Amino acid sequence: MKMPEKAAVPQPEELDREFYRATVAAGALCMQHCNQCGTWTHPARYYCPHCSSDEFSFDRVSGDARVYSYTVSHATAESAWKDLVPYITIVAELAEGPRIVAAADGFKPDAVAIGQRLRIVTENKSEDFAFFWAQLADGSSP
């Protein structure tokens, strides 16, 4: 699967750009990681929501996740996705805690369910942006 060709690639700024740049460079999902208390935060913040530290790095996460929520879109206001309906978008809860939005890769519309185990993989689109795919983890029933 590929991010739709015509879809606009965002040009993030500030910490969002740092987050994406780390992820693009690693070729895998990275998350803001507090150097003081170890809290993982997404989207990234200038102060840790747990301990208020401003010292952090963007570290690679496991990529293990579960379906926290999702939506099946039967219509869209986004022209790049018009030919792709119905498409599934997943809110994936990472093993490390934060949740991200990801496109479902290889799901059937009626076979997605809260709690399913996922793998998150990234698709680099620019130096400043990677697209996220949610795939069913091995052993998770489709």
Place this chain on the structure above:
Amino acid sequence: MSAFNVSGKAAIVGIAETDYLRGTEQSILQMILSASMGAIRDAGLKPSDVDAILPPPGFVAWDEIAAHLGVPNVRYTVCPQMGGASATASLRTASMAIATGAADVVLMTVGWNGYSAIRPRPDARPNKRRFNAAFFETVKNYYAPYGLRSAPWWYSLYLERYAKHYSVPPEAAGAIAVACRKHAQLNPKALMRDRPLTMEEYLASPYITEPLRKLDCCVETDCAAAVVMTSVERARDLPHIPVTFLGGAEGHPNRPDELINRKDVLDLGLDLAAPRAFAMSGVTKDDMDFLQIYDCFTYVALLEIEALGYAERGGAAEFVKNGNIELGGKFPMNTHGGLMSQGHCWGMNHIVEAARQLRHEAGAAQVRNCELGLVTGYGDLGDGSIAILGRGVR
């Protein structure tokens, strides 16, 4: 330090709204000025009596409103930045300004070309007026790349969890849509007047993005509305029976600029605001004669009903059954048709309707002998607000 009590100090004395249209020759500024002048005149006042302006959270600024209306001496202005929660939140802000003497007569207004200018339409007139919010960065960087372009798609990210986790039947959302449409039949200004809706038709409505069907979404309209508040002392000398502010609050989910990383994504700002507002007001949820609930989407209204305490989380389906939220039921809701069927005026139309009800001027939709009612707001990814209003000076 004990809280300064704002309850019972200020009242809504003037209300006005434009028609709810799909396509208009009027600019946003013209509609806002028309509603504002209407509310000032309805209050029996002149623009020169106004000394505070709370403008909408976008499109039009307080200074151009003052300049066009001819308000010579603005002593106080503040802009609540919380989308659809702004209008109801401003009732408390205005009451605080009046109770402390910072202002005497406060004008609040909202309006937009919600139909003509939000999405490109062939017949749309050029429009430079913009609404901007901090969460647009979140949308741009994390939601829009996935085909989630506007409110139904963002909110479905958490509403589907609500629907699935609590097995919310579609008929519960349908009950909101049907009640609003039923009430719109009684409102000469409702966009969906003369278009009644049955539960069967609701259930046959196609999905936009699950759990939201087309008929779970409010109607895009061009419109504006305004209200004027002053002290209860001054209100006694004005033409209409005052509609007194008894309690109100705003609340914001943590974190407010993002939707999916909250501890519980179903927590609304209203969960925090509602208990504060009832405590301030000295009345309870069971005393309410009507509910004007911010209904951008039916499922959001269900969550608000739960946040207000009328049902446990996930349990609003029981509350909305059997006509309980329709005129003639125990808690008639959105007696003007709401955002769902009157039109989307950022909830200022809910405030106008609440005031009309408490003046006993609601015509065919009048809740007989009503004395107390509430209004809620919801916006910008979950900000919440509430105001509890009463008939007359209490």
